[in-house]
Amino acid sequence: MNTLSDFTFVSGLLFAVGIYGLVVKRNALRLLFAIEIMINAANLNFIAFDRFLWANSLQPEAALGQTFVLFSIALAAGEAAVVLAIVVVAYRLHKDVDVSELKTLGG
Amino acid sequence: MADLVFLAMMAVTVGGAIVALEAREIVYGAIGLAGSLFGIAAFFFLLDAPYVAVFQITVYVGAVAVLIIFTVMLVRQERWMKEATYSLGRVVGILTAAAIAASLTLAWSASHLGSVPVQPSQATFVQIGQLISTSFSPALEVLALVLSASILAAITLAKVERGEEDQR
DSSP: OOOHHHHHHHHHHHHHHHHHHHHHOOBHHHHHHHHHHHHHHHHHHHHHHHHHHOSOTTSGGGGHHHHHHHHHHHHHHHHHHHHHHHHHHHHHHHSOOBTTTOGGGGO | OOOHHHHHHHHHHHHHHHHHHHOSSHHHHHHHHHHHHHHHHHHHHHTTOHHHHHHHIIIIIIIIHHHHHHHHHHHOOGGGGGOOSSOHHHHHHHHHHHHHHHHHHHHHHHTTGGGOOOOSOOOOHHHHHHHHHTTTHHHHHHHHHHHHHHHHHHHHHHOOOHHHHHHO
């Protein structure tokens, strides 16, 4: 069995890759990819700590991490739907999805 | 210590994430993202959370990744393939990511996370259901509201008005 630090290591790597995408990329779709990657890094941490934390897995709180991740996945799905709709609208208006060009969204 | 299966899953997950951000053709990037999400689901299986893993595959790989691929095909432009490869921003981004990865790894290797004993078993989906239907039932209803609001917003945003269609 792997130790808890192995999973946190993977999660930290994923989070760093997501930060890199957020800093460097200007394409709105790539930014969405980076955000999804970071959300998944956080979810992995939740599940890993949930697995290692509870000595008695029959107590009700032992499923807290998994419950949080279920809510997080559902929220991320809604967020992706809204972001993709915004991307489609921005493309219809500007023929591009470069976030540095989308100044009209700033009001 | 990490075994071969773990290393392979790590390669799929992190490699898929890098492909998602760095592939020149953005459709391949979307497929790389789906691979990365699938690797995360494999980690959930490894951590004895099969319900969450199946949920992850259904929602992320099944719905979100396919939605992203369709949107990418709708808005794709050939000129994205020729975006600048080397720039100052890219170097700064790589340095930032390396600094964050190094600090997180150092902090975790200095802590006692490596010696936390593995617990005999993981909570089952019965307990998840009990939690969701008791303590988290208000959160569940708020989540339902948020989901329906976001679906309404997505439909309203992406809807093409009849007059707008005629102008183009």
